[in-house]
Amino acid sequence: MIYAERDENGNIIALRNNPVEPDQQEISTEELETFLSEYDQNKTISAFFRKLDNEVIRVLDDLVDLLVMKNIIKITDLPEQAQQKLGNRKRIRSKIQDNCILDEDEIL
Template sequence: MAYVLKNSLGQIIATSATERLNDDWVQVDATDKAYISFLENSLAEGDAFRESDIHLARVLEDLISLLVERNTIRFTDLPEQAQRRLNQRQSMRNKSQLSGILDESSELF
């Protein structure tokens, strides 16, 4: 079950998957067509921002790498959580690049 808030025209303007925030919220089945349509439209509207965030994150990773390479900052100057996240991202990028080198039909020797 999910909860929706509708405007005076009966159109869904907000949703909550878990809680009824006040008496104006109506419970609907999670398979309700209007509810699913609202969620799909909301996701589509957010795609541009999500895509931009992904690209900006990559720019920031590259910028930090460049600053570290040029000894402008030390990697250890960054907060531990930032170090951990950057290491995880770099590891993920390396694995992703390595996975593209060989396909399943390739042999190593």
């Protein structure tokens, strides 16, 4: 869900993954499209979708880990390239967590 943070005039000033106020409603698709169309198409929208993609990738990493842990799949069931990519991400995430380079909210 995407929530809009608004100024005193009701104009959207930021998009959030979580509500910033109690009982805040999700932004409508039409309003989101209007907001995004008012900004530089090459920078704002691309950055917005990169962040969303990174969040989905993190969810998929965790999903694969859960499926392996519950013995629903084996990591070796995945193609070799997928195994390597997941392994690389896991090693990097582990090193970063050990060194506390990123905050908890940052996604890797």
